[in-house]
Amino acid sequence: MTNGTWSADTPGILRLPSGRLIRGRGLRNPLPAGQQPEFGIYLQGKEPAPVEWESKWVKWTDFWLPADRAAFVKTLRELLERSETERVEIACSGGHGRTGTAMSCLVTLDGVPNTEAVAYVRANYNKRAVETPWQKRFVRRFSG
Numbered sequence: 001m002t003n004g005t006w007s008a009d010t011p012g013i014l015r016l017p018s019g020r021l022i023r024g025r026g027l028r029n030p031l032p033a034g035q036q037p038e039f040g041i042y043l044q045g046k047e048p049a050p051v052e053w054e055s056k057w058v059k060w061t062d063f064w065l066p067a068d069r070a071a072f073v074k075t076l077r078e079l080l081e082r083s084e085t086e087r088v089e090i091a092c093s094g095g096h097g098r099t100g101t102a103m104s105c106l107v108t109l110d111g112v113p114n115t116e117a118v119a120y121v122r123a124n125y126n127k128r129a130v131e132t133p134w135q136k137r138f139v140r141r142f143s144g
Contacts, residue, residue: 006087010034012095014103014125016110020083024103024125026095038086041079043098060098063131065138073144076102080109100129104139114140 006013006021012032014022023037027048042048045061056075059067066072079088090106092098103125104117112120117139121129130136 006035012125014107014121016083016107017112018110020080020110021087022079022083022103022106023087023089024095024099024129025089025091026093026099027091028093029095035087037089039079039082040089040091041075041102043090043092043102058102060092062093063097063135065101065134072102073105076106076109077144080106096126096128097131097135100126100131101135101139104130105142105144108139108142109144114142117142 006023008015008021010023012023012025014024016022025032027042037053040051040053040055041058042055043058043060043066045059047057058072058075079090082088090099090102100121104121107120108114108117118130118136130139
C-alpha cells in the first residue's frame with residue numbers, strides 16, 4: 001500500500017503493520033526535500049507556526065505528555081484514517097520524544113501490542129524515539 005508519493009525508503013518514514021506510511025520529523029530541522037504532507041499533527045507546548053497544508057496542533061510540552069489526552073487520541077485516529085490516502089506527518093521540535101511517543105501510540109491503533117510498540121517504532125523509525133520513562137508508560141497504558 002502506498003499513500004501519496006511517500007516511499008518507505010524516504011528518511012523519517014515509518015511503515016505501519018497495515019502498510020500505511022507516516023513521516024516523522026523534527027520541526028527545528030529544515031523541511032525535507034520532496035513532496036509536502038497533506039496533513040500534519042504538530043506536538044508543541046505552544047501553537048506552532050502555520051504550514052501550507054492542513055494541520056492540527058496537540059498541546060504537548062517537551063519531555064511530557066499530551067495536555068488533553070482525549071483530543072490527542074481523536075487527532076491520532078484522524079491521522080491514521082487519512083494516512084490511507086494522504087501523505088501525513090507527525091512532528092515535534094526534535095522528532096524523537098513526542099513524535100516517537102505519538103507514533104508508538106499510532107502503531108498500537110494499527111495492531112501492534114502496547115508492550116511492543118516502542119520497540120517497533122525504535123526499530124522502524126528512529127532508535128531515539130520515546131525519551132522518558134513516563135512516555136514509555138503512557139504507550140504501555142495507551143488504549144485509543
